[in-house]
Amino acid sequence: GENVEQHPSTLSVQEGDSAVIKCTYSDSASNYFPWYKQELGKRPQLIIDIRSNVGEKKDQRIAVTLNKTAKHFSLHITETQPEDSAVYFCAAKDFGNEKLTFGTGTRLTIIP
Amino acid sequence: GAGVSQSPRYKVAKRGQDVALRCDPISGHVSLFWYQQALGQGPEFLTYFQNEAQLDKSGLPSDRFFAERPEGSVSTLKIQRTQQEDSAVYLCASTRRRVGSPLHFGNGTRLTVT
Numbered sequence: 001g002e003n004v005e006q007h008p009s010t011l012s013v014q015e016g017d018s019a020v021i022k023c024t025y026s027d028s029a030s031n032y033f034p035w036y037k038q039e040l041g042k043r044p045q046l047i048i049d050i051r052s053n054v055g056e057k058k059d060q061r062i063a064v065t066l067n068k069t070a071k072h073f074s075l076h077i078t079e080t081q082p083e084d085s086a087v088y089f090c091a092a093k094d095f096g097n098e099k100l101t102f103g104t105g106t107r108l109t110i111i112p
Numbered sequence: 113g114a115g116v117s118q119s120p121r122y123k124v125a126k127r128g129q130d131v132a133l134r135c136d137p138i139s140g141h142v143s144l145f146w147y148q149q150a151l152g153q154g155p156e157f158l159t160y161f162q163n164e165a166q167l168d169k170s171g172l173p174s175d176r177f178f179a180e181r182p183e184g185s186v187s188t189l190k191i192q193r194t195q196q197e198d199s200a201v202y203l204c205a206s207t208r209r210r211v212g213s214p215l216h217f218g219n220g221t222r223l224t225v226t
Binding site: 034045046103 | 115116143152154155157160162167168170171214215216217218220
């Protein structure tokens with residue numbers, strides 16, 4: 001089955017700087033890669049996703065890049081703000097399999 | 113227009129007790145998933161329904177775990193003879209259609225087994 005690894009497990013960034021979180025996956029058939037943000041005690045919420053027919057997707061301060069050859073994808077947050085502090089999870093699945101496999105999470109702390 | 117609703121929000125059970133966790137998906141969402149999230153970990157897949165059919169239960173950790181969705185809407189996750197290692201947040205998620213739809217999660221049920 002799919003295995004997703006996520007790094008780093010914790011990340012502290014000065015407010016206004018950029019943050020990058022990286023994930024690798026094992027199943028070459030995976031073709032859908034969402035990112036979820038989870039604040040303490042709350043539900044995971046989708047912030048951006050990418051499908052394998054594109055290499056990059058951007059939504060305001062958030063971008064995701066995908067390298068299918070190397071089987072890794074990354075989340076980029078620019079101009080970080082205190083409200084970006086949360087745990088971020090990457091995930092992967094292929095369209096023929098409904099099971100979404102999550103990484104272990106990155107706790108992002110924005111330092112004011 | 114409400115999101116995925118789960119109840120109870122918190123549940124404390126003594127070891128050996130049975131528990132039942134409820135999930136109300138978003139209206140019209142065909143697919144429903146249960147995930148288990150241990151402290152400091154990512155959600156782990158438990159089981160998946162498409163309408164009332166349980167299509168994948170490969171993630172259920174033991175035969176003490178049982179899920180149902182008899183009318184293709186509300187789902188219940190039952191854990192029999194709870195053990196301390198069952199302590200976790202149980203997340204329910206739903207999607208509108210089968211292919212490519214994002215998961216919409218509920219707030220989860222935090223189960224503590226003492």
